[in-house]
Amino acid sequence: MSMHGGDGTRAPAGWGDGLRFAFGTLSVLRVRVDRWDRSAAARAMVAAPVVGLVLGALAAGAGAPVAWRAGGLLGAVAAVGALATLTRGLHLDGLADVADGLGSGKPAEDALRIMKQSDIGPFGVLTLLLVLLAQIAALAGQFDASPARGALAVLTSAVAARCALAWGCRRSVPAARPGGLGAMVASTVPLAAALASSAAAALVLAALGLADGWSVLRLPAAVAVGLGCSWLLLRRCVRRFDGITGDVLGALAETAATGSLLALALLG
Template sequence: MDTTPEPPQSQPSARPPEPEPGPEPERPEHPRRPDYDPPPAHAPRAPWSDGIRFAFGTLTVLPVRGTRWDREAAHAGMLCAPLAGLAVGLCAAAVGGVSLFLGGGALLAAVATVAIPAVLTRGLHLDGLADTADGLGSGKPAEDALRIMKRSDIGPFGVITLLFVLLGQVAALAELYGQDWAHGAVGAAVAGVTARCALTLAARVGVPAARPEGLGAAVAGSVPWRSAGVVAALTVVGCAAVAVPFGPYDVVRNAFAALAALAAAELLLHHCHRRLGGVTGDVFGALAETAATTALVVLTFG
């Protein structure tokens, strides 16, 4: 009899229940192609014609109608700002020349020359100078200073600043017209060009707007550093070139006047950036008047 035990039979392994078939997961649909071609990541720059219209329409009251007010137009417009200043300066020089021709003295011609830029800008730059002086002179924090600058009235700091700036401009132009009309005319043109070139430099990349609205926010950071430097260099060379008929000394003096004007505006810009956190439309006006006054005063040296 065979007593060998039989091998144990293997038990079938337990299998997990198979999942019941469910609905297939929905696949994300591809977005429908738009009916238009989307704009490029970097919009093209505005043509120079739009920039000139932007500069004249924003910085003067001359009958030049702007067609674009976007960032690209602001970029081109701030590069063209010295051209608007040249037009204002030439108009001021023409009025001063008429005053001299009609028999008015150098002082009367100087007053007329100073009045024309105020008329052609509706006094916005002078108003900005007064408001900036009130804001900075208050010694209060940035938010309070900006609130003071936004008021419609003018405080004591603004009145005093306007008084000395206008007296300085008139005195300098009277000195230049005392030499002859040509020196006064060149002074008016140099002051106008350097004043608006200071705005070009203030609109460069890296200088923020202190408020989210207004002219400062529209143009702040719209000009690359290299472009701003080129415009500044051309401005200094142009101011020196117009003095060639007067001799080499006047060429050097005009170049130094332009450099000093831009340097004075840069010092004020740095102070406003530190105190207010950026630029505003009022700060732009203060920069323009500071540069114009500095250029005129330096032109009287020697």
């Protein structure tokens, strides 16, 4: 089948193209990415919560048996470690880079240059340490309550993280610099698509939470809190860097994941 329209322009990407793009860029899972363009990127960012469901399920499968046999703390470490492995540490690296850029206090151009460097500065190290400790501590409490509740918390954080990507790529949010993944996906997602993607993810989590009663409300609420936290960071980054980069998207994902886990911990 031709991928071009009758006037010679390339046909819009389908959801299959978007899912392959999403899994190919957001996970270590091996998929064949047939299209690498902004049309596929837009679909990918809207479909990113599907990646969250898959990776979250895999990480929950790693953490729940460990929590059952060795306690919630080790189960939480296993789950967080699994998610980091399944993403090649991509989001954590972005979080550290953004922390260094924001913490530098330098003009946007200099801050972006700091973020592109391969080393991690003191702000990045401290932020990584605190975020990972917060995620593990919050998850440990959920796994201590029950392995099933811990598994749902892992799933919720993974989905919330990928929901944040669509919001970071809204059409009103520009790219901070040309080139790279950030420029490819920036300004590609309509507001309605971001809303629909997050709402669908929340409904799926609510359905999964039926097994835990109160989690029918807790899980969607946690996603909303996580997205609120990532929105605050997005505002700061857009003002500071004049747009987003791939690192900013990674930082948004980790912020949403951490915010959702803290919400679950506070909700009991």
